[in-house]
Amino acid sequence: MTDIQELLLSRIRDVADYPEPGVMFKDITPLLADPAAFTALTDVLAEIAANTGATKVVGLEARGFILGAPVAVRAGLGFIPVRKAGKLPGATLRQAYDLEYGSAEIEVHAEDLTAGDRVLIVDDVLATGGTAEAAIQLIQRAGAAVCGLAVLMELGFLGGRNRLEPALDGAPLEALLQV
Numbered sequence: 046m047t048d049i050q051e052l053l054l055s056r057i058r059d060v061a062d063y064p065e066p067g068v069m070f071k072d073i074t075p076l077l078a079d080p081a082a083f084t085a086l087t088d089v090l091a092e093i094a095a096n097t098g099a100t101k102v103v104g105l106e107a108r109g110f111i112l113g114a115p116v117a118v119r120a121g122l123g124f125i126p127v128r129k130a131g132k133l134p135g136a137t138l139r140q141a142y143d144l145e146y147g148s149a150e151i152e153v154h155a156e157d158l159t160a161g162d163r164v165l166i167v168d169d170v171l172a173t174g175g176t177a178e179a180a181i182q183l184i185q186r187a188g189a190a191v192c193g194l195a196v197l198m199e200l201g202f203l204g205g206r207n208r209l210e211p212a213l214d215g216a217p218l219e220a221l222l223q224v
C-alpha cells in the first residue's frame with residue numbers, strides 16, 4: 046500500500062450497523078476534514094481524469110459531488126451533477142435503477158453532455174454498482190462516452206466491478222482503496 050493509500054484509509058471511519066443492521070458504513074467525513082488527505086485524494090483523481098482524456102467530470106449525488114467538484118476544478122474540466130430525480134429544473138434524462146430494497150431514479154440535465162464528451166464518473170464508494178451502472182446508462186443515452194469510473198473505495202465483496210464490466214466496455218474502473 047502506498048503512503049497516499051495509507052493516509053486515505055486512515056481517514057475513513059467504519060460505522061457498524063449504519064444505516065441498518067449488518068451494514069458497515071464507510072464514513073468519509075474525517076477524510077474531508079483533513080486538508081492533506083482531501084488534497085491528496087483530489088490530486089490523484091485529477092490525474093486519473095487527465096490520464097483517461099476526460100472532457101467532463103460527472104459526480105453522483107451526494108458524496109460524489111463533494112469529491113468530484115474539486116477534481117473537475119483541479120483538472121480544468123467542467124463538473125456535471127447527476128442528481129436524484131426531481132432536483133434539476135431543466136430538461137433532463139432520467140434513469141431508473143434497483144436498490145437492495147426497492148428502486149430509485151437519477152437525472153442529468155440533457156444539455157450538459159454532448160456527443161464527443163468523454164466523461165469521468167467520480168464517486169466515493171462502489172458497492173453493488175447499481176448507482177454507477179445507471180449513471181453510465183444516462184451518460185451514454187446523452188450521446189457522451191464514459192472514459193472511466195473513479196471511486197475512493199470499492200467494496201469488492203458486493204460484486205460491483207463484475208456488474209459494471211459490460212457497461213464500461215473497456216473503460217477503466219479505478220478504485221484507490223479495496224475492501
Ligand SMILES: O=P(O)(O)OC[C@H]1O[C@H](OP(=O)(O)OP(=O)(O)O)[C@H](O)[C@@H]1O
Nearest residue numbers: 105106107108170171172173174175176
Ligand atoms: O454501488 P451502489 O450499491 O449503488 O452504492 C454506492 C452508492 O451509494 C452511496 O450513495 P447514496 O445513494 O447512499 O447517496 P448519498 O451519497 O447521498 O449518501 C454512495 O455514495 C454511492 O453513490
Ligand SMILES: Nc1ncnc2[nH]cnc12
Nearest residue numbers: 068069070071072170172
Ligand atoms: N457500506 C457503505 N458505506 C458507505 N457508502 C455506501 N454506499 C453503499 N454502501 C455503502
